[in-house]
Amino acid sequence: MSQSQPPVTLLTDFDDFYVAAMRGVVASHGVPVVDVFHRVPPQDVRAAAFVLRNVAPYFPGGTVHCVVVDPGVGTERRSLVVEAGGQYLVGPDNGVLVPAAHHLDDDPTFYDAPYDDPESHTFHGRDVFAPQAARVAAEGVDAVAGDRVEPEALEDEPPAFDEGEAHATVVYLDRFGNAVTDLGGDEVLARIDYGEEVVVDGRPLPFERTYAAVERGEPLALVGSHGNFEIAAREESGADALGLSSGDDVTVRAETKDG
Amino acid sequence: MSQSQPPVTLLTDFDDFYVAAMRGVVASHGVPVVDVFHRVPPQDVRAAAFVLRNVAPYFPGGTVHCVVVDPGVGTERRSLVVEAGGQYLVGPDNGVLVPAAHHLDDDPTFYDAPYDDPESHTFHGRDVFAPQAARVAAEGVDAVAGDRVEPEALEDEPPAFDEGEAHATVVYLDRFGNAVTDLGGDEVLARIDYGEEVVVDGRPLPFERTYAAVERGEPLALVGSHGNFEIAAREESGADALGLSSGDDVTVRAETKDG
């Protein structure tokens, strides 16, 4: 089995039939295609970056992840191809590839991926990124990589605690209403243990290992399967309970016993 | 073509990007992955069991169906691997695999599938079930099967008629508003013919071969493509017409001419 062709994956905010043309482009290069997700909130680069970082580590070496969440379509922004931990990432140079690249590899390599003006001014997913991803999978990274470049980054560093307080951002609201933040679960676990209390936007919440530790409907905080600090509620929406939306800033207080 | 690798299929209630990590795990074993469905109503074990039983027979020998509808995640419930009719089923020991196993095989074999404590307390789909399913596909069932065991069953037997009346349950509401019950179509057809009348919760309905047999908007009963007794309405919602929700009990009267 180990000689099977690694796939090209697709991650977009299209949520419509448009993605099928990208599947066709990949299939035309004889490469298997696997969906990551197509319901990223429209043009939410941060949410797409979170999904990619979360999911990419579970794919095999040689996989090419093609990401099209691209508010800059039709402008002069570059296309990038990234080599990271034996996998490849292809997408616009808007920061969407950066967190996954650094999660997969201590020292990822970013290349400009030059392209000719495509058929359509509005559908670079089909006309630029999918062809590049398919060629990387079928022919190797040299087929599309140009100069090594410094990528555009998402503006913010992962948050850290300062005097017991961290300023986090809700990077993903899932369909259960779990509000996933960019605060690393390790940061919280370095300060308090499961079973203790954490204060989110002034509201004390139990910090637990699983949803089942609280009563139905009760909000809690935990470290999600993605490793990030998350606000949830058992069989309810944690986002509704705390009035949170995607992109919101939240203040997290975690007081160690010794201050 | 006959030597192609049979797939691992995925059936979950995730309806979010989380399933992509499971696709990656399967791809990492060099096995093709095919989606069954990810919009099972949250934690609705009975609905998932119905979908699996309905769909599995159409897949080739050697297919491994990985099912993650798992209210018990984080508790001590076992993982099972099942050998049934040349196919394999992997999932939690909560009854979800049982109807499909008995539909595929008169005498399916259930094995405990022991696992070490995984990375995450909340995402056994990615950390337990997908790896087990992928190993069954890539290495064979012995790679994960432990002792033969008796599985937990869904509590209820398929309903049967007693003095012209059967007590059925709505096991699936599809997006058209068709209310599929657990009552076998054969049970009904053993009593009445198409074109006769059946009484559901006291309301007489035409029992027909196709939707087109009644006027637009009119409710009817029929045997769906899944072989089960179903309440529908032509180009409308049969569930709305009779006020039915998933999980509801319905009383079905089918009077043979001779009583």
Added chain:
Amino acid sequence: MSQSQPPVTLLTDFDDFYVAAMRGVVASHGVPVVDVFHRVPPQDVRAAAFVLRNVAPYFPGGTVHCVVVDPGVGTERRSLVVEAGGQYLVGPDNGVLVPAAHHLDDDPTFYDAPYDDPESHTFHGRDVFAPQAARVAAEGVDAVAGDRVEPEALEDEPPAFDEGEAHATVVYLDRFGNAVTDLGGDEVLARIDYGEEVVVDGRPLPFERTYAAVERGEPLALVGSHGNFEIAAREESGADALGLSSGDDVTVRAETKDG
């Protein structure tokens, strides 16, 4: 890579787990399966025809597109298999395959694809069309093709301008609210240039190359990535702005400077 098996694709209006049985049928023939789209508006043959014509050109030679948008299920309508530009199309004889066939090939060949009465009266996707598509992919078109036939056509010709006015139809409303018409973008570009004005249902709209050419919320007209004339609004719904629904007729005026 060039020897990989071309896929069977699936395009339906099912939007539920039913499509998984079709995936199983295809996998049972050892053929890879790729989704095109399953959220075609129920029984909207015209929308499905638009999607297929739009997407098929991006798939490799040998691909078999299986389309099940089929208001006539259970009636005597034929099944067709079409050979067009090195690809194959399988589906009901209701016009859904015709625009793609003529887009792929100047002279496509339509064959009757006879079938025996299937297991189910309501699920020909699983019992008729998917098996035929899989056999075309695995065994070749002769395995299912009967006599050459003239297909049923969708009633209308693509619209053209007459005295500066064209009568178009909204064939697809995407999730962004873009209203795609059946009017070819080339027809419009033959009369006016980007940057000029077009009048839709009496309302003057800027005709632009990209969404970004207008202010947020402002409606505009453009040629979509599919090549058709489309009514949109920047980061808003163009359909809402003009009160348009799928299937609506719209009058498009494009006045050349010389009248």
